[in-house]
Structures are given as structure tokens and as C-alpha cells.
Amino acid sequence: MMVRVSATVENVSVIGTGYLGATHAACMAELGFNVVGVDIDPEKITSLSAGDLPFHEPGLPELIRKHVTGGKLRFTTNLDEVGAWADVHFIAVGTPQVRGGTGADMTYVDTATTDLARAITKDALIVGKSTVPVGTAARLADLIAETKHPEVNLSLAWNPEFLREGFAVEDTLTPDRLVIGTTNTHDEDTLRSVYAEALDRDTPWISTDYQTAELVKVAANAFLATKISFINAFAEVTETVGGDITTLADAIGHDTRIGRKFLNAGVGFGGGCLPKDIRALQTRVAELGLDHSMRFLDEVDQINLRRRKKTVALAFDTLDQDVIGKKIAVLGITFKPLSDDVRDSPGLDVAARLFNAGADVAIYDPQGNHNAAKRYPRITYNDTLNEAVTGAELVILTTEWDEFKTLTPEDLNHKVTTRRIIDARNVLNPHHWENAGWTFTQLGRQSPHD
Ligand SMILES: NC(=O)c1ccc[n+]([C@@H]2O[C@H](COP(=O)([O-])OP(=O)(O)OC[C@H]3O[C@@H](n4cnc5c(N)ncnc54)[C@H](O)[C@@H]3O)[C@@H](O)[C@H]2O)c1
Incomplete structure (x- = not known):
């Protein structure tokens, strides 16, 4: 792999080293950056520092070991270390479903962002990667401005992540698109230098505002969930009237406007993203007075369950x-x-x-x-x-x-x-x-x- 590091960005931190963050940290090291992963979970940090991955993801343990051994990748629980060191900080903490509700629990993102802003002592760009309700980036930008050291220049970009568990390394190193929400061209240029290798391969680069960047991620997941529930709704029909849902999926999937992927009927979708993302999206639009717009996602959820x-x-x-x-x-x-x-x-x-x-x-x-x-x-x-x-x-x-x-x-x-x-x-x-x-x-x- 060609290693290309921009003149300006050398040191990168990744806050949150779960499925997304550990992958992102290792892949940034593979791209040639010096990387420090930060997490509040000391056990996770101990095991990652020893080159052990605390979860299963094909190809990732090898990449982590390679860069931990080679000195390009470190892990710590100490935010102050990266605050004085990194040029770019990626936020990759969780946004699970809130306990007893349907919205996203934003406490991890809010805490990580404010703690980070407080810890940063050199000019830097903070880049949100977590999946968040629309409006979050604008809110966090205000929070950062209120919290940061007055003499430090800090700004925020939003860069949603589309990796698939099971293919996380491949998806991070060779993404099918990069979506960047920024408020100025300087921040966009910084991210262009971070992702220079993907840009050299003509990876589609979608430069947009915060809201669109946030919505792209949840729209993609809502679409995929809908596609699965669509075929499962027809499975309910074939179970009653007779017929074969697989043949039906094959037949409609030949239409290139529809496509065969995500049309496998079965016990439905799950995981740490699709279910909570469609619920959080409904909750967010309801807060905005637009509950009718995403009401169909409730049915998508119900079909799935x-x-x-x-x-x-x-x-x-x-x-x-x-x-x-x-x-x-x-x-x-x-x-x-x-x-x-x-x-x-x-x-x-x-x-x-x-x-x-x-x-x-x-x-x-x-x-x-x-x-x-x-x-x-x-x-x-x-x-x-x-x-x-x-x-x-x-x-x-x-x-x-x-x-x-x-x-x-x-x-x-x-x-x-x-x-x-x-x-x-x-x-x-x-x-x-x-x-x-x-x-x-x-x-x-x-x-x-x-
Ligand atoms: N897992 C995926 O396939 C995937 C794909 C795309 C996007 N996402 C999004 O990425 C985000 C993270 O998802 P995940 O699956 O990696 O979650 P995860 O639960 O595996 O990891 C989150 C990590 O953040 C850490 N953390 C929490 N608060 C912290 C803080 N203040 N400082 C430092 N670390 C902190 C936790 O200890 C944990 O290790 C979510 O918003 C998710 O929707 C996930």
C-alpha cells in the first residue's frame, strides 16, 4: 500500500476504540499517520495495547499488531496526551438507543467532545464519525466553542462512517464514498489530505453541510432496513397464500433499479446500527414536528420484529x-x-x-x-x-x-x-x-x- 501523509496532518487521535474506532485507528496507521486511540474502558486499552482485539473482525488483529509493533499506533485512556499532540481528532464513541426510549443516547458523544475540547492545547480539527441525530454537529460546534481554550483554533467536521462489520478493514481502506460535512474549505482541505489515498483512486467525495452529512448515514441505514422489511412483508403474504419468497426476490432483483442485495427474506435485521438508527431517526424527526415523514419506519421496525x-x-x-x-x-x-x-x-x-x-x-x-x-x-x-x-x-x-x-x-x-x-x-x-x-x-x- 502506498503511504502518503500530507504535510500538515501527521498525528491523528481516535476517541472511542470499539468496532468503529479501533478499525479507524488501525487503518489510519496503515495510511501512514501516527495514531493514538483513546477509550474510557481501561480493559479495552490494555488489550489493544498488547495487540489483542477485544472483539472479532477479520483482518483487524493483524493490522493492529503490525502498527502497535511498528510504533505507529498506540492506545491510552489519557485524553490530555492526544490534546497536546494530534492534528486531527476523530470521534467514534457509541450512540446507543437511550434506555427506556427510542432516541439516541448522546451522552457519550457530548462527554467525549467536551472533554476533548478542554484537553486540546494546539490548533486542530475534530471530526465526528459516530452516527448522530441531525442537528448534532451544529450543537457540538457551539459546545466546542464554549469549552475550548480561548487561544486554540478548533473546528468541527462531520464524516459519517459506512463500514460493515465483517468487512470493516476493507471498507475503511477502500470506502465506496466519502461524505464530509464542513463549514469551511480549510477543514475540507485538511480531510482531503487525510483521505488523499482514496481520492487518488477516484473515490467519490461528497462535500456538503453538517445536516446532509448526518442525514446521509441515517438515510442509508433507513433504506437498507426498509428493503429487508419490504421483502419480509411479502414473506408474510406468501406464508398465507402460498408462493416462494426467494423466487420472488430473485425475479424483482433482476430489475437493476431494484437490485437483489438486501432482499433476502428471513428472521430480519439486527445489530448495533440498523434498529437503533431507524428508531432514533423517527424520534428526531418527531422532535422537529415531522413525525409523519418517517412514520413508515415504525412499520419497517414492526415487520422486522x-x-x-x-x-x-x-x-x-x-x-x-x-x-x-x-x-x-x-x-x-x-x-x-x-x-x-x-x-x-x-x-x-x-x-x-x-x-x-x-x-x-x-x-x-x-x-x-x-x-x-x-x-x-x-x-x-x-x-x-x-x-x-x-x-x-x-x-x-x-x-x-x-x-x-x-x-x-x-x-x-x-x-x-x-x-x-x-x-x-x-x-x-x-x-x-x-x-x-x-x-x-x-x-x-x-x-x-x-
Ligand atoms: N459498528 C459498526 O458497524 C458501525 C458502522 C458505522 C457507524 N457506526 C457508529 O459508530 C459509533 C460507534 O459504534 P461502535 O459499534 O464502534 O460502538 P462500540 O460500543 O463498539 O464502541 C464505542 C466505544 O466508545 C467508548 N467510549 C464511550 N465514551 C467514551 C469517551 N468519553 N471517551 C472515549 N471513549 C469512549 C466505549 O468505551 C466504547 O469502547 C456509533 O455511533 C455507531 O452507530 C458503527
């Missing part, structure tokens, strides 16, 4: 309405493959509902067991697929890890007690399973024998 209940109902149907004491193997409880993130995960929700109904739930996930066990410690977590399915009366596939997509009936025939499977991601071939004597169920697809 109904898919989880539907999967649980199918489990009850498959087990003749009696799940108590029955062993159910749940395969996949991360919200998507290639991640250990179980935030708002459909698979984990299904597992927890069945557990609460009295089933003997056995979870296996290649990466997510540890995080899920923190949330639901009483459920059984298995280290291997083999253990989870042995003696099961029902198997439910809830996350489409490759390991599960390639499963064959022969892999499970002699391990389970009863040959019943619900493929809640529509990734298995019904004929193979039915021919091997399995009761096979998918969402939105009539069984070939119905």
Missing part, C-alpha cells in the same frame, strides 16, 4: 406447541456472520424467547457465544456445532455463517433425536433435507410437499 416472533411460532408449531424441556439447537446468535456482535440480534432474541418458554436451548455460534453469555448467562452455549445438535429435537439456523450454509442432512442425521429444522435465513436447499426425511421449514417459502 414480527419475523422473530414468527420464527418462535414456527418452533412451537414444529414441536406440536410443546417446547418445555425439549432440546432446541440454535445455530448463530450474532446479528450477522463474520462478527461477534450480538446487539439486538434476531437469533439471540429467538433463542431467549424459546428459553423463557421452557425449552432446553443449546446455542452454538462460531464467534458470538462469549458476548451472548454476558447477556443471557443461563442459556447453554456450546463450543462446537456437534455438541449443540446432539440430541436436539429441533435445529434452528438463525445466522448464515458459512459453516451453517454448507450443512448437509448427512452432517446431522445421526446426531439429532428428531429430524426437524427451521432455516430462518433461507440458505439451505429444501429438497436435500426433505429427501433425507427432515421436517424442513423456511420463512416465506411453502414446503415443496405442502
